[in-house]
Amino acid sequence: MGKSFDIGLILDFIPKLLGYVHVTFLILAGAILIGIVIGFLVALPRLYRIPVLAQIAAVYVSFIRGTPILIQLFLIYYGLPELLKLVSIDISQWSSMFFVIVTYGLSIGGLFSEVIRAAVTSVERGQTEAAYSIGMSPFVAFIRIVLPQSFAIALPNLANLIIAYMKDTSLAFSIGVMDMTGRGQTLGTTTSHFLEVYISLAVIYYLVCILLESIFSRMEKRVSRYERKFG
Amino acid sequence: MQLDISFIMTAFLEILQALPLTLAITFVPLVIGFGIGIGIALIRLYEVRYIHRVAGFYVSFLRGTPLILHIYIVYLGIPMIFDRLSAHFGWGMNSSSIPLIIFIFIAFSLNAGAYMSEIIRSGILAVNKGEIEAAYSIGMTTRQAMWRIVLPQALLISLPNLCNMFIGLLHGSSLAFSISLLEINGKASIVASTNWKFVESYIAAAIIYWGLTLIAEQITGLLEKRLRTFAKGGVA
Numbered sequence: 001m002g003k004s005f006d007i008g009l010i011l012d013f014i015p016k017l018l019g020y021v022h023v024t025f026l027i028l029a030g031a032i033l034i035g036i037v038i039g040f041l042v043a044l045p046r047l048y049r050i051p052v053l054a055q056i057a058a059v060y061v062s063f064i065r066g067t068p069i070l071i072q073l074f075l076i077y078y079g080l081p082e083l084l085k086l087v088s089i090d091i092s093q094w095s096s097m098f099f100v101i102v103t104y105g106l107s108i109g110g111l112f113s114e115v116i117r118a119a120v121t122s123v124e125r126g127q128t129e130a131a132y133s134i135g136m137s138p139f140v141a142f143i144r145i146v147l148p149q150s151f152a153i154a155l156p157n158l159a160n161l162i163i164a165y166m167k168d169t170s171l172a173f174s175i176g177v178m179d180m181t182g183r184g185q186t187l188g189t190t191t192s193h194f195l196e197v198y199i200s201l202a203v204i205y206y207l208v209c210i211l212l213e214s215i216f217s218r219m220e221k222r223v224s225r226y227e228r229k230f231g
Numbered sequence: 232m233q234l235d236i237s238f239i240m241t242a243f244l245e246i247l248q249a250l251p252l253t254l255a256i257t258f259v260p261l262v263i264g265f266g267i268g269i270g271i272a273l274i275r276l277y278e279v280r281y282i283h284r285v286a287g288f289y290v291s292f293l294r295g296t297p298l299i300l301h302i303y304i305v306y307l308g309i310p311m312i313f314d315r316l317s318a319h320f321g322w323g324m325n326s327s328s329i330p331l332i333i334f335i336f337i338a339f340s341l342n343a344g345a346y347m348s349e350i351i352r353s354g355i356l357a358v359n360k361g362e363i364e365a366a367y368s369i370g371m372t373t374r375q376a377m378w379r380i381v382l383p384q385a386l387l388i389s390l391p392n393l394c395n396m397f398i399g400l401l402h403g404s405s406l407a408f409s410i411s412l413l414e415i416n417g418k419a420s421i422v423a424s425t426n427w428k429f430v431e432s433y434i435a436a437a438i439i440y441w442g443l444t445l446i447a448e449q450i451t452g453l454l455e456k457r458l459r460t461f462a463k464g465g466v467a
Binding site: 065198 | 234296311
């Protein structure tokens, strides 16, 4: 700290930090993409009650829900290169951005799977039966009938998870990723106005949060428009 | 490299010494945050003039910013305010005498209060309106109806969410190391870097967090079963 508090600096810092906001979105987008794949891989064995795989999936979800994201981040950052060294792939020189995206993807995927599971089970079984009765295969019935309906149900929960993970991207700097928080650390060191930096960061995260919320609420309106209200 | 299984055990025992600190960082904010949460929830439900807007902003802002920034802002901001007040009133103390854990308690309590107010608010809204009307009809005041009739039911409804709050705080406590408090994560990183065994140490830490989470879920399950006895339908 050292120097006295200067409120004008907050306005000064915001544009500087905002230049790094794309890193946050990049982590989030990568994590969501991986997360959706992992989410289905983990949810489907449990939905179709495939033995062994379903139990492994349950343990995976329990682990993700049971450990802090920071610990998961360190485990992947230190553990994954060692693991891949066994099959003689060397990734220890890869950028820490890669490890952050993988960790957040694996982590958000575990939680996505729970949302997907709940949403799919909340679609009436009659819908699947009706699809079968007009001759759809199980795969087509799932993709065309069950999935669109469960997406509308799952969306609010998915949105909450994504917003929560957006805030957690602020931990990426702990393994050296230059995101807004990382840039904030260096900015704080050079100007020794840490408090102002952190307040600016809080303002930016808050704005990003509001932005995401408004996008999701618009999406929610759109995907639930089939639920017409009859007069 | 080979995974050193026996070192995981050694690390586990060493990291376990940090358990009391982690639990303190989890429980104290849970209790204070609960108080803040009820206060904020009631202010927002009854739309107390002027303050309910402030309360609304407090909840939305704290829910919209990362916990790590709350820690940093409290850690840097409180000493500044404290020193200024101290100089003004001549307390003869300065901020360096405040123990670090106090900053964590303040930051986590403010954070937990914001989240819990929403949990409690949705719990109160989920209680049937007939309950409060029945309470009025037998002559209870608003305060009595709230404390004796609505809140107990609302808390029961929010129990699973409150358990999630506990788990959230437990996991959040891993950030206390950022102001160099040696809780489980901090201890793990010290064990890791002194022995140059990162994976093993973090596996040990992960097992501790995982175990605590599972225990918390079990206790909530039991508690819910016990508290729900009144809500059973039927006749017997």
